[in-house]
Amino acid sequence: MAKKRKKQEDKIAKVNKLQEYKNGRKWFWWEGNVLVFNILGKPSSKVTKIGKPLxxxxxxxxxxxxxxxxxxxxxxxxxAGEFGVKVKDIEVVFxxxxxxxxxxxxxxxKLPSVFK
Structure with a gap:
């Protein structure tokens, strides 16, 4: 009985991981009035711009x-300009x-369109 339950739990976990992959992983979230997000930077580019989530x-x-x-x-x-805040309102966590x-x-x- 325990083996059957374990198999069902494993199957549900696989389905959840697949849905997470298809829907895109969570790259931003809110902590109260603070927006937290992860960045993959590309320095020395020709233009400074916000790209797409990866x-x-x-x-x-x-x-x-x-x-x-x-x-x-x-x-x-x-x-700071994109969010309409002062530089001191942005913290580099790591x-x-x-x-x-x-x-x-x-x-x-304000929020850039990629956050909506």
């Missing part, structure tokens, strides 16, 4: 070289010197 990250291209965190600083300034980042935006006044 698995559990949002792709963002930045027209700044990745030297001593300058690309991250440039990214934060760009996103990834300041990495292409994989997590950011928190407190009280965003």
């Amino acid at each position: 698995r559990n990250q949002l792709r963002i291209s930045v027209a700044s070289a990745p030297i001593n965190g300058k690309a991250t600083d440039y990214l934060v300034k760009f996103l 990834g300041r010197m990495n292409v994989n980042k997590q950011l928190k935006v407190t009280n965003p006044k």
Whole structure:
């Protein structure tokens, strides 16, 4: 009886993983009035722009070289304009010197279309 239940649970878990894959993974969420999201950065691009989600990250291209965190600083300034907030309202949770980042935006006044 326990083996049969275990098989059913495994089957349900596989279906849930498949649905998660098809629907796209969760790359942003809200913690009260704070928007939290994961980024896959692309420094030294020709244009700074917000791309499309890729698995559990949002792709963002930045027209700044990745030297001593300058690309991250440039990214934060760009996103402050996109969200209608001040630079101090955006926190880099992790990834300041990495292409994989997590950011928190407190009280965003507007949302880019990819978040809707």
